[in-house]
Amino acid sequence: MSQRRRGARAGAPSTIGIVGGGQLGRMMALAGYPLGLDFLFLDRSGDTPAAQVATSLVGEFTDPAMLAELARRSGVISFDWENISVPALRKATRGSAVRVSPPLRALAAAQDRLSEKRLFDRLRIPTTHYAAVNSRAALHRALRDIGLPGVLKTRRMGYDGKGQAVIRTAADADAAWQAMGAVPLLYEGFIPFDYEVSCIAARGRDGELAFYPLSRNVHHAGILRVTAAPWHDVALERAARRHLRALLTALDYVGVLAVEFFVRGGRLVANEMAPRVHNSGHWTIEGAATSQFENHVRAVAGLPLGATTPRGHAGMVNLIGAVPEKSPLLALPDVHLHDYGKEPRPGRKVGHVTVVCASSKERDQQLHRLLKSLYPELSGLL
Amino acid sequence: MSQRRRGARAGAPSTIGIVGGGQLGRMMALAGYPLGLDFLFLDRSGDTPAAQVATSLVGEFTDPAMLAELARRSGVISFDWENISVPALRKATRGSAVRVSPPLRALAAAQDRLSEKRLFDRLRIPTTHYAAVNSRAALHRALRDIGLPGVLKTRRMGYDGKGQAVIRTAADADAAWQAMGAVPLLYEGFIPFDYEVSCIAARGRDGELAFYPLSRNVHHAGILRVTAAPWHDVALERAARRHLRALLTALDYVGVLAVEFFVRGGRLVANEMAPRVHNSGHWTIEGAATSQFENHVRAVAGLPLGATTPRGHAGMVNLIGAVPEKSPLLALPDVHLHDYGKEPRPGRKVGHVTVVCASSKERDQQLHRLLKSLYPELSGLL
Numbered sequence: 197m198s199q200r201r202r203g204a205r206a207g208a209p210s211t212i213g214i215v216g217g218g219q220l221g222r223m224m225a226l227a228g229y230p231l232g233l234d235f236l237f238l239d240r241s242g243d244t245p246a247a248q249v250a251t252s253l254v255g256e257f258t259d260p261a262m263l264a265e266l267a268r269r270s271g272v273i274s275f276d277w278e279n280i281s282v283p284a285l286r287k288a289t290r291g292s293a294v295r296v297s298p299p300l301r302a303l304a305a306a307q308d309r310l311s312e313k314r315l316f317d318r319l320r321i322p323t324t325h326y327a328a329v330n331s332r333a334a335l336h337r338a339l340r341d342i343g344l345p346g347v348l349k350t351r352r353m354g355y356d357g358k359g360q361a362v363i364r365t366a367a368d369a370d371a372a373w374q375a376m377g378a379v380p381l382l383y384e385g386f387i388p389f390d391y392e393v394s395c396i397a398a399r400g401r402d403g404e405l406a407f408y409p410l411s412r413n414v415h416h417a418g419i420l421r422v423t424a425a426p427w428h429d430v431a432l433e434r435a436a437r438r439h440l441r442a443l444l445t446a447l448d449y450v451g452v453l454a455v456e457f458f459v460r461g462g463r464l465v466a467n468e469m470a471p472r473v474h475n476s477g478h479w480t481i482e483g484a485a486t487s488q489f490e491n492h493v494r495a496v497a498g499l500p501l502g503a504t505t506p507r508g509h510a511g512m513v514n515l516i517g518a519v520p521e522k523s524p525l526l527a528l529p530d531v532h533l534h535d536y537g538k539e540p541r542p543g544r545k546v547g548h549v550t551v552v553c554a555s556s557k558e559r560d561q562q563l564h565r566l567l568k569s570l571y572p573e574l575s576g577l578l
Numbered sequence: 579m580s581q582r583r584r585g586a587r588a589g590a591p592s593t594i595g596i597v598g599g600g601q602l603g604r605m606m607a608l609a610g611y612p613l614g615l616d617f618l619f620l621d622r623s624g625d626t627p628a629a630q631v632a633t634s635l636v637g638e639f640t641d642p643a644m645l646a647e648l649a650r651r652s653g654v655i656s657f658d659w660e661n662i663s664v665p666a667l668r669k670a671t672r673g674s675a676v677r678v679s680p681p682l683r684a685l686a687a688a689q690d691r692l693s694e695k696r697l698f699d700r701l702r703i704p705t706t707h708y709a710a711v712n713s714r715a716a717l718h719r720a721l722r723d724i725g726l727p728g729v730l731k732t733r734r735m736g737y738d739g740k741g742q743a744v745i746r747t748a749a750d751a752d753a754a755w756q757a758m759g760a761v762p763l764l765y766e767g768f769i770p771f772d773y774e775v776s777c778i779a780a781r782g783r784d785g786e787l788a789f790y791p792l793s794r795n796v797h798h799a800g801i802l803r804v805t806a807a808p809w810h811d812v813a814l815e816r817a818a819r820r821h822l823r824a825l826l827t828a829l830d831y832v833g834v835l836a837v838e839f840f841v842r843g844g845r846l847v848a849n850e851m852a853p854r855v856h857n858s859g860h861w862t863i864e865g866a867a868t869s870q871f872e873n874h875v876r877a878v879a880g881l882p883l884g885a886t887t888p889r890g891h892a893g894m895v896n897l898i899g900a901v902p903e904k905s906p907l908l909a910l911p912d913v914h915l916h917d918y919g920k921e922p923r924p925g926r927k928v929g930h931v932t933v934v935c936a937s938s939k940e941r942d943q944q945l946h947r948l949l950k951s952l953y954p955e956l957s958g959l960l
């Protein structure tokens with residue numbers, strides 16, 4: 197009895213190698229298959245969301261042999277999260293015909309909060325006040341210059357609120373230094389923002405640009421919980437697109453880029469950027485003519501970008517910890533489920549649901565109804 | 579260096595086993611993954627469209643060991659084409675907990691054009707005049723009773739115009755008998771129809787029904803080339819839904835069912851039914867709130883059905899023979915590509931493109947433009 201999966205063709209230009217096999221990679225593959233693209237993943241585990249739908253190499257992200265194998269079998273390499281080794285990837289692809297998209301310079305900038313802030317500054321993108329913190333003395337200087345409250349963050353390897361401490365008092369600062377001081381840090385002044393938005397854009401290999409409408413995002417305990425899009429604010433959208441255009445051009449970017457902004461008094465303050473598809477763009481699967489996942493793979497494969505026009509009014513709720521019972525969820529009108537195939541674990545993003553409605557009012561009602569049934573503790577957030 | 583794909587969990591209720599690994603199966607898997615469903619295919623080739631995106635068993639459709647393996651590892655068995663062995667599938671699943679959806683009685687009825695016609699008659703669904711033909715004498719009786727022109731068809735194993743001969747003269751009839759007479763046949767009177775439509779519906783395990791809007795279809799040389807949907811005709815749609823409801827109920831059906839109709843003088847004449855997702859429903863991927871593929875897997879997995887509401891006005895063009903160069907195609911506005919990952923071959927369905935527009939007028943313009951660039955010889959058909 198024979199059993200097989202054809203899998204990615206060796207070195208085929210249509211094969212996209214992806215470092216990281218999480219839900220973002222999985223959704224890239226599901227968006228790319230209809231375009232006739234193949235996918236090959238590399239992840240430390242063989243039981244990732246992506247490995248359930250595509251061929252996957254199992255090994256460390258920094259393993260030179262594994263990265264070389266990925267490069268050999270792919271036409272282009274992309275990634276589905278940013279905490280991977282730039283030097284290892286650079287070394288594995290040097291002298292090879294394989295492209296890396298988005299470019300490694302974008303990955304490097306996004307990996308280090310200090311480089312990221314400096315890039316924002318250089319491109320005149322308003323951001324929070326910040327200071328690099330490499331010593332206890334530097335921390336105290338930062339507190340004095342920027343003020344309290346603020347957030348102390350590791351410069352590298354942070355995501356979903358991990359590697360962050362809120363500083364309200366000098367005692368907080370000492371405790372945070374004890375806990376985090378072994379690695380390079382960044383202190384940022386706390387922004388009492390009105391709300392949060394994000395802007396997602398794609399840039400093709402030939403420089404073609406496509407912008408999605410703004411999304412409004414609601415975080416809780418450092419994790420994105422709800423997105424509503426399109427978020428109509430002409431002035432904010434114009435400013436956000438100007439900032440993303442500056443970043444995409446400066447980085448000679450290829451693929452999808454997301455920037456999260458705080459909104460304060462009608463103005464944008466850049467929080468952080470992600471050189472990849474982004475959780476706040478998951479609504480585009482049903483809510484836009486072309487999803488962020490399809491546009492990312494179109495861009496990295498050198499294909500023209502698709503229309504980003506919204507289709508109706510979308511709302512997205514992350515499923516955290518465990519996927520709820522499916523039948524009642526799917527019985528709700530307009531609801532689309534995305535189950536990432538992950539084992540349940542507290543605080544883990546295991547899926548999301550999207551509603552698409554004819555009006556923003558209806559969408560907000562649907563979102564309220566969903567939150568009330570799934571996460572009543574969040575009902576007040578919207 | 580280790581490489582793996584997690585693949586379907588043995589006997590998991592969330593695994594859907596599918597006999598046949600063509601593009602229909604592939605699109606079922608791509609629609610089912612976001613619902614957290616797994617797929618396991620059985621096909622004679624290991625290089626099918628479905629095997630590129632899911633685990634696939636390679637073996638004959640009638641191989642008892644292979645079917646038993648599929649049954650053992652699946653919660654429910656479905657199929658992506660109807661020319662498979664009902665007795666073999668019945669035997670492999672008898673005494674097992676695995677369900678087969680759609681039910682084998684629907685598969686059996688659709689496999690034999692005579693049973694299908696008799697079912698239509700029994701349910702008072704208007705169809706063409708027909709006669710079973712098992713001898714040269716029976717053929718001549720049929721020609722005399724039903725008249726010329728007509729179509730002589732094999733009762734079993736026909737698809738995409740294969741196994742059919744148009745009979746315009748007694749000489750045609752003799753030639754067709756020589757060529758096809760070794761197997762049971764059906765003679766049908768030729769219908770000078772105005773145009774063709776199809777109706778696609780889904781029925782859930784609990785009897786829930788969902789109907790897609792009518793599609794208008796254009797065939798050429800026996801192969802579907804273009805579909806436009808929704809096709810607005812209240813009276814036709816009401817009649818079509820009545821007929822599909824009768825079929826779904828009579829067969830205690832679970833899954834998606836398609837019926838193709840001729841329209842003549844404002845009335846429906848049933849041509850044939852397909853106990854599966856259908857080419858004329860591919861537009862639902864982008865053009866409806868829930869695609870036919872998602873509703874099929876929802877139904878067979880025992881989940882509630884999703885909304886069939888159209889999103890805009892969709893047009894679909896089949897890609898026959900080879901997928902054209904992708905960049906110019908994807909650069910067209912509103913165009914979505916579905917490449918099935920097949921090797922090119924004359925007459926083969928290798929993909930389709932869908933356009934979704936805000937109005938039917940715009941959709942028709944887009945369809946004309948697409949046909950003009952892809953298949954100028956078909957431009958006159960619309």
